[in-house]
Structure formats: C-alpha cells, structure tokens
Amino acid sequence: MVGIILEGVLFVALLATVGALLFFGLVRWTPLGLRLRQDANRRRLEQALELECPIHGPQRAEEMVRLPSGSRICPACFKEALHE
Numbered sequence: 001m002v003g004i005i006l007e008g009v010l011f012v013a014l015l016a017t018v019g020a021l022l023f024f025g026l027v028r029w030t031p032l033g034l035r036l037r038q039d040a041n042r043r044r045l046e047q048a049l050e051l052e053c054p055i056h057g058p059q060r061a062e063e064m065v066r067l068p069s070g071s072r073i074c075p076a077c078f079k080e081a082l083h084e
C-alpha cells in the first residue's frame with residue numbers, strides 16, 4: 001500500500017520536474033521566451049515611467065498621490081498645487 005502511494009507521489013514529482021524543465025527551456029532558448037522577456041521589460045519600463053515626474057524625477061510608488069480623478073502625481077507637485 002505504501003509502495004503504491006510512494007510510486008504515485010514520485011510519478012507526480014517527475015511530471016512536475018519535466019514540466020518545469022520544458023517551461024524553462026522554452027522560456028530560455030526560444031523566440032517565445034524572448035518575446036515574453038521583452039514584454040516583461042516593456043511592463044517594467046512603463047511602470048518606471050509612470051512613477052517618474054517630468055519635473056522632480058523618479059518617485060516611490062507608495063509616495064505618489066492619487067487625485068480624485070484617478071490620475072497620479074508626484075508628492076512635490078501635489079504640494080505645489082495646494083500652495084498656489
């Protein structure tokens with residue numbers, strides 16, 4: 001009984017390992033993987049750009065101020081807008 005369970009568990013582990021290796025190979029050495037990495041780069045740069053104020057430079061995400069309209073501005077710009 002224990003042998004059958006152990007065999008089942010090992011088989012599932014083997015399948016998971018083969019699947020992970022296949023996925024790694026696919027992502028690492030094929031055009032699809034290149035595309036996925038380039039997409040990830042685009043998202044990363046877009047996020048960085050969203051957090052960068054044209055006047056005050058890069059800001060931290062949790063310091064950004066969300067306006068009632070839904071858009072975000074940097075804290076320094078928000079303070080300046082309040083003091084006008």
Ligand SMILES: [Zn+2]
Nearest residue numbers: 053056074077
């Ligand atoms: Zn600013």
